[in-house]
Amino acid sequence: MNVQKAITILKDKGFKYTTKREDLLSLFAKNNGYLTARQVLETLKPDYPGLSFDTIYRNLYLFEELDILETTELNGEKMFRLSCGTNEHHHHFICLDCGKTVALHACPMPSIEAKEHLDKFEITGHKFEIYGKCNHCIEHPVSS
Structure with missing residues (x-):
């Protein structure tokens, strides 16, 4: 999955495009791994000083629901990564x-x-x- 495909999924499902959402997706695209909500917040906070955990979680769970992000749990904390974007079982x-x-x-x-x-x-x-x-x-x- 890449950022453009994720944005297309968002728009096709009737959700609003924002630069904040694009930046959040770009953060995942730059990482080949899982991130916590805290890591996402800390990375985006300098560009979006008013950004809250609520906004981060709301978007992460929306992206998970739309199969844009995959999740796992490590050490009792939910972590997110950009979906592999393949239908191949792995x-x-x-x-x-x-x-x-x-x-x-x-x-x-x-x-x-x-x-x-x-x-x-x-x-x-x-x-x-x-x-x-x-x-x-x-x-x-x-x-x-």
Whole structure:
């Protein structure tokens, strides 16, 4: 997904275009990973001094509803990233330090379904993520 496609989705669904929304989407487009609402607010606040958490959350949840953003939860905090924009089934590796993601095209569900006797259940979805540290964060650890 890119910013223009996201804006088109917004407009097609009847939502208003604003430069603030475009800047928010651009922030996600520049990052190959998950961001928290706090990170979004801290990054956009210098350009939008009156920006509030309410505005950030309202837009993040709207973008999630429109499938512009994907979400995960790490350490009890919801995190957001620009949707991969592909209909191909896949999962992600997520760096716990920087939030960078890498698409994983293998899916463990077929083997899990077979081994765990789930044939008598209706599976409506699943989510599979692998967590760790990317090469950059391993080579350049951030001191606390």
